Amino acid sequence: MSEKYTDNKIETKAADTSSGSYAPPVEKIPAKESPEQELYHAKSFWTKWVFSQDAKVIGVQYALTATAIGMIGLVLSWGMRLQLGFPETFSFLGPATYYQSVTMHGMIMVIYLLTALFLGGFGNYLIPLMVGARDMVFPYVNMVSYWMFLIAVLVLIASFFVPGGPTGAGWTLYPPQAILPGTPGSEMGIVLMLISLSLFVIGFTMGGLNYVITVLQSRTRGMTLMRMPLTIWGIFTATVLALLAFPALFVACIMMTLDNLLGTSFFMPEIFSMGEKLEYGGGSPILFQHLFWFFGHPEVYIVALPAFGIVSDLISVHARKNIFGYRMMVWAIVIIGALSFIVWAHHMYVSGMNPWFGFFFATTTLIIAVPTAIKVYNWVLTLWRGNIHLTIPMLFSLGFIVTFVNGGITGLFLGNVIVDVPLSDTYFVVAHFHMVMGIAPLMVVFGAIYHWYPLITGRHLNQTLGKIHFWITFVGAYAIYFPMHYLGFIGVPRRYFEMYDSPYMTSGVGLNQFITVAALIVGFTQILFLYNLFTSWYKGEKSERNPWKANSLEWHTPEYPPVHGNFGKELPVVYRWPYDFSVPGSDKEYIPQDVPQSQVPTAKAEKT
Amino acid sequence: MFVSVIFVLIIIGSIIFHFWSPWWWTPVASNWGNIDDTIILSFWVTGAVFVAVCLFMAYCVWAYRYRPDRKAEYKPEDKKLEFRLTWLTALGVAALLAPGLVVWNKFITVPENAMKIEVVAYQWGWNYRLPGADGVLGKTSVGLISDDNPYGLDSSDPNSKDDILVMDADLHLEINQPVKVELRSFDVLHNFYVPQFRAKMDMLPGIITYYWFIPEKKGDYEILCAEYCGTGHYAMRGRVLVDDEKDYSNWLAKQISFEKMIAKNNLEKNLLIAENKN
Numbered sequence: 001m002s003e004k005y006t007d008n009k010i011e012t013k014a015a016d017t018s019s020g021s022y023a024p025p026v027e028k029i030p031a032k033e034s035p036e037q038e039l040y041h042a043k044s045f046w047t048k049w050v051f052s053q054d055a056k057v058i059g060v061q062y063a064l065t066a067t068a069i070g071m072i073g074l075v076l077s078w079g080m081r082l083q084l085g086f087p088e089t090f091s092f093l094g095p096a097t098y099y100q101s102v103t104m105h106g107m108i109m110v111i112y113l114l115t116a117l118f119l120g121g122f123g124n125y126l127i128p129l130m131v132g133a134r135d136m137v138f139p140y141v142n143m144v145s146y147w148m149f150l151i152a153v154l155v156l157i158a159s160f161f162v163p164g165g166p167t168g169a170g171w172t173l174y175p176p177q178a179i180l181p182g183t184p185g186s187e188m189g190i191v192l193m194l195i196s197l198s199l200f201v202i203g204f205t206m207g208g209l210n211y212v213i214t215v216l217q218s219r220t221r222g223m224t225l226m227r228m229p230l231t232i233w234g235i236f237t238a239t240v241l242a243l244l245a246f247p248a249l250f251v252a253c254i255m256m257t258l259d260n261l262l263g264t265s266f267f268m269p270e271i272f273s274m275g276e277k278l279e280y281g282g283g284s285p286i287l288f289q290h291l292f293w294f295f296g297h298p299e300v301y302i303v304a305l306p307a308f309g310i311v312s313d314l315i316s317v318h319a320r321k322n323i324f325g326y327r328m329m330v331w332a333i334v335i336i337g338a339l340s341f342i343v344w345a346h347h348m349y350v351s352g353m354n355p356w357f358g359f360f361f362a363t364t365t366l367i368i369a370v371p372t373a374i375k376v377y378n379w380v381l382t383l384w385r386g387n388i389h390l391t392i393p394m395l396f397s398l399g400f401i402v403t404f405v406n407g408g409i410t411g412l413f414l415g416n417v418i419v420d421v422p423l424s425d426t427y428f429v430v431a432h433f434h435m436v437m438g439i440a441p442l443m444v445v446f447g448a449i450y451h452w453y454p455l456i457t458g459r460h461l462n463q464t465l466g467k468i469h470f471w472i473t474f475v476g477a478y479a480i481y482f483p484m485h486y487l488g489f490i491g492v493p494r495r496y497f498e499m500y501d502s503p504y505m506t507s508g509v510g511l512n513q514f515i516t517v518a519a520l521i522v523g524f525t526q527i528l529f530l531y532n533l534f535t536s537w538y539k540g541e542k543s544e545r546n547p548w549k550a551n552s553l554e555w556h557t558p559e560y561p562p563v564h565g566n567f568g569k570e571l572p573v574v575y576r577w578p579y580d581f582s583v584p585g586s587d588k589e590y591i592p593q594d595v596p597q598s599q600v601p602t603a604k605a606e607k608t
Numbered sequence: 609m610f611v612s613v614i615f616v617l618i619i620i621g622s623i624i625f626h627f628w629s630p631w632w633w634t635p636v637a638s639n640w641g642n643i644d645d646t647i648i649l650s651f652w653v654t655g656a657v658f659v660a661v662c663l664f665m666a667y668c669v670w671a672y673r674y675r676p677d678r679k680a681e682y683k684p685e686d687k688k689l690e691f692r693l694t695w696l697t698a699l700g701v702a703a704l705l706a707p708g709l710v711v712w713n714k715f716i717t718v719p720e721n722a723m724k725i726e727v728v729a730y731q732w733g734w735n736y737r738l739p740g741a742d743g744v745l746g747k748t749s750v751g752l753i754s755d756d757n758p759y760g761l762d763s764s765d766p767n768s769k770d771d772i773l774v775m776d777a778d779l780h781l782e783i784n785q786p787v788k789v790e791l792r793s794f795d796v797l798h799n800f801y802v803p804q805f806r807a808k809m810d811m812l813p814g815i816i817t818y819y820w821f822i823p824e825k826k827g828d829y830e831i832l833c834a835e836y837c838g839t840g841h842y843a844m845r846g847r848v849l850v851d852d853e854k855d856y857s858n859w860l861a862k863q864i865s866f867e868k869m870i871a872k873n874n875l876e877k878n879l880l881i882a883e884n885k886n
Contacts, residue, residue, distance in 0.1 A: 095842065170836045183839065184839055269812075270751070270814060271796075271813050286812065326685070328685070373697040380668065405658050405662065412701070413647065416650065417709070421643060422803070422808070483631070486632070582679050
């Protein structure tokens with residue numbers, strides 16, 4: 001061990017000295033490996049904007065659909081918050097409706113909003129542009145992917161209108177209760193939910209294969225893997241995770257549908273329910289939990305990794321400084337992705353699985369904290385000695401760091417098996433995951449929208465509205481979720497319709513009212529954001545080309561905003577990583593990726 | 609300036625809230641005070657990291673705010689710094705994990721002298737079963753559950769005869785007597801959770817789960833179902849009353865055993881038959 005350690009050290013030193021000297025200009029341009037992609041050129045309005053095969057249009061379609069269904073998820077949360085904060089004043093939700101709202105809110109936000117937005121939305125828009133490709137490798141499959149997603153969303157919405165209403169099984173859909181009559185929506189609602197999820201997985205797989213293969217096969221000349229922007233690394237790794245994790249959800253959905261409709265017993269043991277013994281027997285409810293969380297935990301990183309990647313780029317561009325420790329950042333993303341497959345049962349410490357698993361899963365879970373912490377250090381170290389423009393994307397990135405660190409450290413509580421015992425299934429958990437996979441990634445989503453909106457529309461979003469949006473959203477969301485952890489310490493369980501007759505729970509009443517008011521304010525501020533989004537489309541201040549002075553390829557297309565095919569006659573050739581800001585030896589403040597060393601001969605060349 | 613100040617205020621506000629807000633856990637009433645200690649340790653370690661990272665960030669935002677004449681430093685990597693931070697983090701994580709696992713080991717190792725009690729959950733309520741004088745709980749089966757045999761006890765198992773059936777939402781425990789609760793659900797998932805005991809575990813149909821604790825404070829504690837179990841989840845409450853020896857034996861004397869219940873049922877049946885005959 002010690003020998004290895006010294007070896008490494010020597011190597012490190014050698015590498016350091018080499019990068020300290022001025023390396024000779026690197027001008028190697030690899031030959032083209034594959035023929036030019038033939039694109040389908042749309043002629044009519046329908047094929048251009050509706051059944052579009054252009055990844056950029058598909059990305060916008062994904063984003064708009066996800067936002068629309070996300071608004072429904074948001075409104076559902078208002079109903080829940082009113083019930084929790086002011087149960088006497090607002091009594092329009094009964095327990096059944098409350099549980100249906102909880103369920104649909106959770107499922108919509110995690111799957112149909114965040115996953116679809118990061119991978120379907122940002123993935124589609126940014127991957128081809130940032131790796132220097134004309135489009136995704138399979139544009140037609142990509143189009144079908146979006147339409148499958150839309151059908152999944154429509155099936156989900158349809159479940160609101162069937163007899164019995166949507167399922168109220170909790171977003172985790174745990175059997176047996178998910179398909180037994182004691183749960184709201186156990187008639188048609190649960191069936192439609194399972195079908196919708198299955199359709200989502202099918203649609204996602206089509207898109208996901210596209211993202212992965214495009215990144216692996218369609219990078220332009222010179223765009224080595226270690227020259228890719230971290231945004232692409234994040235989205236790419238997340239997609240790989242999703243392709244491996246979603247099948248577990250898919251089979252779980254199919255098996256539960258069979259249990260429900262055909263009377264199989266995959267997840268159903270012998271049950272005595274409501275005065276009679278049911279026909280089921282021999283199945284295991286824990287099996288479902290394993291399948292669900294084998295998907296569910298990577299799902300957290302499916303949302304988090306793109307956010308990690310995007311925020312790295314936002315911080316770097318707006319602080320005018322290279323991302324600190326790029327290689328470490330890439331490896332951290334990959335390691336987090338790999339580890340995320342062996343930590344799932346930390347959601348199940350008190351599920352009744354063999355308690356010895358606790359040792360293993362607590363250890364793996366806490367190990368994940370190390371690469372994650374490194375990423376946090378590298379973000380703040382990128383700010384160190386930067387030249388920080390406090391633009392709206394930067395503000396959201398800073399908001400992300402605060403909320404993510406806050407939500408991340410509470411993860412260390414819940415991952416540590418014994419600490420999870422009192423805290424699991426309480427509001428501590430609710431606060432934790434909203435902070436870490438709700439608010440933190442949303443901060444990045446907003447930052448990214450303010451950052452790339454000019455690229456998409458050629459116009460800026462309104463800055464004043466943007467600043468109001470940021471401060472209310474960030475401070476408000478923090479005010480919602482930070483105190484909520486303490487409800488969990490009192491012992492308030494999650495998924496309680498009401499609880500005020502409990503002796504010590506009454507102390508939480510004031511806090512619950514405060515949280516509700518804050519949630520409503522933050523919620524309504526999002527309408528302001530949507531207003532900004534739509535009006536700026538035609539009224540916003542016109543954006544000059546590359547307004548943030550970024551280096552990555554998407555800002556350097558011949559036409560701005562980029563058109564179908566992305567790049568002109570010739571695809572760009574990449575000579576450097578995307579983080580050449582304030583390079584010593586160069587009088588240029590930034591050097592785009594497609595600028596050869598011969599044009600900036602004095603600039604220090606980073607080995608990439 | 610403004611931005612940094614707000615960030616610093618948020619951090620200070622969080623610290624103030626943590627130490628001075630009235631919302632804190634209920635006093636522990638079992639032997640699991642160790643769990644509280646582990647949480648406190650986690651607070652200090654992670655809290656320090658949170659405050660340090662956020663204050664550093666706020667400082668950078670203030671010190672390196674945009675100036676036209678400023679040029680950002682160009683520093684792609686610092687292997688030494690990254691190496692140190694990695695190991696420091698690993699050390700911090702180990703410091704949280706090690707004591708946590710020690711307590712977990714305690715939590716899953718049930719002492720010999722623990723009294724076994726069965727907790728039965730159904731939609732939506734609680735029942736209990738005590739082992740009786742032999743200290744052994746009799747066998748049960750879902751198929752045997754009926755109005756006459758609400759726990760589905762196997763009457764051919766000699767251990768079942770003296771089992772005491774508590775068909776009530778209130779459970780009494782004797783103070784300082786270690787208890788192993790064997791958790792059993794008839795229908796869907798439930799979770800036997802008493803916040804003051806700090807312990808909880810899911811209950812599943814089909815298998816028996818368990819945990820153990822020692823009730824160390826006399827009192828009246830609320831049982832909450834902590835695993836979502838359908839529309840009545842929030843209303844699924846019960847009580848644990850921790851008594852001294854005398855109160856406990858008084859309560860115990862009033863409970864009936866399985867044998868007595870069968871006898872009573874048969875008596876009622878015979879009476880009913882007799883009545884019908886008349």
